[in-house]
Amino acid sequence: MKLRVLLGFLFCLLTGTLLAQRDCVLPLNYRGTFRELPFKVSKIVIPTTEYLQGYVAKGERLSTITRKVQGSSFSIRTITSMSSHFCGETQDVVENVFKKFKNPYFVRFLGTNKGDSIEIQIPVDKIIFLPTVIGKRKGLQLDFAAISN
DSSP states (O other): OHHHHHHHHHHHHHHHHHHOOOOBOOEEEEEEEEEOOSSOEEEEEEEOHHHHTTSSOTTSGGGEEEEEOOTTEEEEEEEOOSBGGGSSOHHHHIIIIITTOOSOEEEEEEESSTTOEEEEEEOGGGSEEEEEEETTEEEEEEEEEEEEO
């Protein structure tokens, strides 16, 4: 009886391990500069991979990342959502995830005064996707170059 239970447990453990889908995360670095905005920028809002993959809609809690900025440039480090889509080679991830998103990416700038806000649409073909190393891991840099109003 104990042997049957043990064998059943091992069978379940092995099949669960063998049939499980692998999930990965990929470090990201969003970079860019901005100019000609009508107010002093204090924060920047960028889309998350959950939004880009269609898991959440624009405006939902997990659709954006907000970070403080100083000056007229930004470099925001984050990671992708955990998904098997991010397990492949970096160029495959770019083609199969980031470039499949047909809507323009958005970058929202928030000012120091309440109500100061502007959202700029950036077409996917204007973003430079660069494989890179972030920390000690293979990652991806999304370079928005110079953003202007």
